[in-house]
Amino acid sequence: MSKITVSATVNGDAADFVCDATETLLDVLRDRLGLTGAKEGCGTGDCGACSVILNDRLVCACLVLGAEAQGAKIETVEGLANGETLHPLQRKFIEHAALQCGVCTPGFLVAAKSLIDHNPDPTEEQVRYWLAGNLCRCTGYDKIVRAVLDAAAEMREANHAA
């Protein structure tokens, strides 16, 4: 099978890769670029564990082909923290124990970041509906929702102060 050459930007860095026409963006991130933060929970767009931000839009990386990423800007969980400084969402997830096993966590963090990017002051209901595409089997979502609301509040305050 002949391969396709793709140039994209991943977490701010140039990323060039070759892939098969059938390979998903998730396969490319995990197997070709070594970014295993995004997980494959289903491969069919039903669990959100593979959530990444593609050109400012939240997508399931398992539903995008690697070849489609030509020229795209991609953000994954690996790019959330700024060096040693965790993103407020990451910090709040740890503080609230919003993870048990943690396999859903990268997807939730990316989805929640996209929510706060779009809506810095979400209500509990908005958080619940925005995150309804991300499955978590361990937590019952309670602590996840609290962590997201708390992080959003902290970020609003920080913006206010700035």
Place this chain on the structure above:
Amino acid sequence: MPLDAKPGMDFKVIGTRPVRPDGIDKVTGRARFGADFNMPGQLTGRVLRSPHAHARVKSIDVSQALKLQGVKAVVTRDDFNADAVDPALMDVLVNVMARDKVLYEGHAVAAVAAVDAPTARQALKLIKVDYEILPHVTDVEEAMKPSAPVLHADMFTDGVEPRPTKASNIASRVEFGHGDVEAGFQQADVIVEREFRTEAAHQGYIEPHAVVASMGADGYAEMWCCTQGHFMVRNISAHLNGVDVSKLRVTASEIGGGFGGKTTVFLEPVALALSRKANRPVKLVMTRDEVFRASGPTSSSYVKVKIGAKKDGTITGAYAELAYQGGAFRGSPVDMGAMCTYACYDLKNVQVVGYDVVVNRPKQAAYRAPGAPQAAFGVESVIDELAQKLGMDPIDLRLKNAARDGTKSSYGPTFGPNGLIQTLEAAKNHPNYKVKLGPHQGRGVAVGFWFNFGGQTAVSMNVNIDGSIALAVGTPDIGGSRASMGLMAAEELGIAYDKVRTIVADTASLGFNDVTEGSRVTFSSGLATVQAARDAIKKMCGRAAQMWGIPEDAVEWKDGHAHPAGANAGNFPPMSLADIAKDAGNTGGPIAGHCEVNAEGAGISFATHLVDVEVDPQTGRTQVLRYTVIQDAGKAIHPTYVEGQYQGGAAQGVGWALNEEYIYGKDGRLQNAGFLDYRIPVCSDLPMIDTVIIEVPNPGHPYGVRGVGETGIVPPLGAVGNAVSHACGHRMTVVPMSPPRSLKAIKG
């Protein structure tokens, strides 16, 4: 193994809520789960699975697949020597690779290893399997009928006298109880008798099964996988492949949920066989479709309950009959279900009969308190109906009959101190029990029980030169247990929590550990951690004694320091753990504490759940409005994680109660093998889940710990069932109470 409890002790770090040691790795994507591990030269494996529910495998021709460029190995039943396999593990072997018959749709028949996934997928298509299709049965009640197709010609029901001469799908019959139920029913003023059915639910862990196996030409092998028990994986994978246990080293990856579903092997022995044949590392990862079709869901069940009570609410007799299908092999959790059925009640006359049944479905695997929720659904529904008939508050009726300290349980043992009464009282006083309900709304109450396990456990604790501690445990961390172990070690040693690093050691580094199941980890590994810490303390006191030139028993350990015990021992300034560690090289070498134990004394745990729901009269859809979990933790080591266990168990129970079910077609094939059609609760389906932690110490643990993971899934089916029944004005008897079923109940 009596360890000194510390009654009324003042804890310093136990009960605090520090962040978990693996937190940063898990929020940055650095944590390595099962599928995140790769080895140089690794091949991609795929498994060929049966499209039929029941068929004889006449032949398997792999020649074409082997000819495909890039295919490095194919394995089938012929690569496993069944004659050399321990009969007790025969079912495991047959389940990981079908032999003369396939017993369910999704049953593995062959596996390939190839240079990449497309090649492996193509190779599967080139394998020719000649099936002779046989009649199948997937329903538990159908399977018990004399006319049902029989799965195993050598299955004669155990536990029945005289032993049947005709093979059937009933693997065994069990019975528990005491007293005289018939006499009990005669004393009753009211009797309620009903039949219930529950469909099979899957554990639904978000991480599919994954393994990388690598065996060299010298026969030594390594494996990396996501499992609840890497020692179990090692023993079984080695045995099924005829390899010495010592030649296989298994490392447990981070595990993306298990809930019981990762307490057995599926891919691991196959990956090892492929790697041996290909002489290269092989990675096998299940798709979600395979997880649903080929890994273990829980049992579906038929449950009959009959309870009689006097006018004042005293239960005079209680009977139940359970039939659980365990998939295609014996071993459904009907025995545990039968033991738990009436465990919450103090009964004079009680009898429970259970049947373990096989059907053409995947082999069931444990799921959180295996067997208990199904039976509890029936019992808690009937108790609720009795309360209605007697005009009693459902909590008062339970309080009147609740098991207490000294109750002889329906399955035999006499209970020690436990917190059931306290959970019921807390429920009664909870603000959520007093909220006024609107139209189409209903409130449900239910109680639940789980035994909790102990088991084989080994822990080792190294005191490092700088006074920090390396704690190695052998039980994978599925919900923050490394933090709990670190807390217990810090508490016992008298040092700061962040001085302890807890790791999950591989199978070559530690003695055997049972799997993480039965809510045993915080109890057993915790107990072993405390014991190992005491061992290390004893050694450190010895070193201090040596340096001070006084006898060892003249030194005592307090607040992280060795002290001379009393004025007679001498006047030496206390020596810290770090001081002793620094000089270890001059006082006898490295200091380590160990504990190898078969932990006993796990404490039972009870819970009471409260739920309010609203059922849409147009669609039959149920929305959970409020949910409250009240459970006895014995002692909450890390309260946040205890709450997390309560909330997670309740959420899973709500999903099972309202939506989740395995749906089979007439062809014996699963119709909803994906998260779209097998719908687990999503964020917008649930409210916040309130929790109350009751602490009635377990006398069997030095800090009073009880397991907390399992009990939480026992009450929800009954609690939600009672709430929906009240909202619909009709007694619900089938789980899940999906919209069509509720709508039918409303319309009558």
